[in-house]
Amino acid sequence: MHICFITHEYPKKGHPHGGVGTFVQTMARALVQRGHTVSVVGQHYISRDEDENDQGVAIYRLKKHAVKGLSWWFNAKDINTKLKALHAVDPITIVEASELGLAFIKKLKGVKYVIRLHGGHHFFAEAENRGINLWKGFQEKRSFKKADGFVAVSNYVKTHTEKYLDFYDKPLAYSPSPIDLERFYPRPDIKIKRHHIAFVGTVCEKKGIRQLILAMPKVLKEVPDAILHIYGRDWYFADGTSYIDHLKTDVLPNLEKGPEHIIFHGPIPYDEIPSKYAEAEVCVFPSHMETQGLVAPEAMAMGKPVVFSELGPGPEIIEHQTNGLLCDPHSPDSIAECICELLINKEEAESLAKKAAKSAKELYSIEAAADRNTNFYRSLIRTN
Structure with a gap:
């Protein structure tokens, strides 16, 4: 399979990133080790394009536009252009994004689109007891309509997201985000500092x-x-x-x-x-x-x-x-x-x-998470 993640948060040295970026990096590397082709497409932190390879993961950071009121259009246009180009060279099987990520993505024939519920705008609006931003709310609803399937990282995020957004009876899987057990493991060699x-x-x-x-x-x-x-x-x-x-x-x-x-x-x-x-x-x-x-x-x-x-x-x-x-x-x-x-x-x-x-x-092993995700991807591919 050729799996393409859409995210602006893929870790880059010298720049902070959050849990979504950590997840994508961990999962992307694991999928490459299983023989899959993995691409990551997203905005760069600066106004120039940059390609890099991270342990076999092809990362395409696209220049960030800063056009007041139209940045979203230019950024989406660049992402769509890159996806189309990648698909022409090596057909993409799965495109995965977080909740708002598919709002302005043009669907390519034969490609399945997945939204992973990391916690979107509606979810955190409820959690933080604040109103829905009309623009972000519109994007999230539009994004959900385009998805062919959903993955929830917890039952909690699924339950609270579906209060506000429709899954349209599309396939939905539960898969906790993995952690890198080769990085996080008991370290008796490091002295514990008292209290x-x-x-x-x-x-x-x-x-x-x-x-x-x-x-x-x-x-x-x-x-x-x-x-x-x-x-x-x-x-x-x-x-x-x-x-x-x-x-x-x-x-x-x-x-x-x-x-x-x-x-x-x-x-x-x-x-x-x-x-x-x-x-x-x-x-x-x-x-x-x-x-x-x-x-x-x-x-x-x-x-x-x-x-x-x-x-x-x-x-x-x-x-x-x-x-x-x-x-x-x-x-x-x-x-x-x-x-x-x-x-x-x-x-x-x-x-x-x-x-x-x-x-x-x-x-939370990477192996178990990779199994869950590849099985779900394959189940989507088999559906019309």
Whole structure:
């Protein structure tokens, strides 16, 4: 098969990327290893084209247009032109995109189009209790109409997406995003730093980082030398102001104790993330909303005791008090209670960590995910 992913987020050194980019890279490399041809087409970060090859994955980054009010048209035109050119040389079997990705894609005869539910505009509008942007809402609905099939990364994202968008009785599969178990695995060679707590992810409100910071004074009452390490890129408000600056100026100074126990490291290279998990005694991800989330399974695969959110897909990933702990991400008290339980009760933490590694290996292996996805692709090809 020739599978083509449409995404602007494929990882590029020196540029931050999110979970969608990580997923596409992981899956694309795995499909290449199975003998499939894989292409990735998307906008570049800059105004010039650039082609590259990543372990057999052909990446086509198209120059980014900045024409006020018409950028979407020029960008879509370039993507359609590239897809047509690729198809002419080596016929494409599957085109895959996220929720809005097919809105302005012209369908090629004989090609099947898949939308992967990573969490689109309607999904997050509900989650964040905000209105639907008419332009984005229009694109998402238009995109869904063009799809020949859908893949949900969690039952939660499927259930909440279908409140607003129609799947048109098209085939739908469930396939959690995989993690790279050759990168994320137990590392006994790396010394654990006593009472260190790690958070990895975009530093923004919906990741629960404010509540995690507010939990620290309560943690420090029980574990006075605990330190919270925050690794991740900044998020910016509509007016361009920094969320990290907001935390440093409006939240940290009001803590009754502990600002010096909270360290912002900023974004770090993806290759360094496993070592940061390994150094921590506990990994904490109190997200208000996720479609699946990769950080919790990554830390679990490394044999770390993990605190995740009881909301959204949390219970699909962690069974509370079996392979991790689930907290109320809106409650600093709940977050602090879970952290203290793991820092103080070493035997429990070790037991949860071992079971976490086992379950992550079973559920999130690249091999299992590649099987699920190729089987679904083939089932679409067989349909008229």
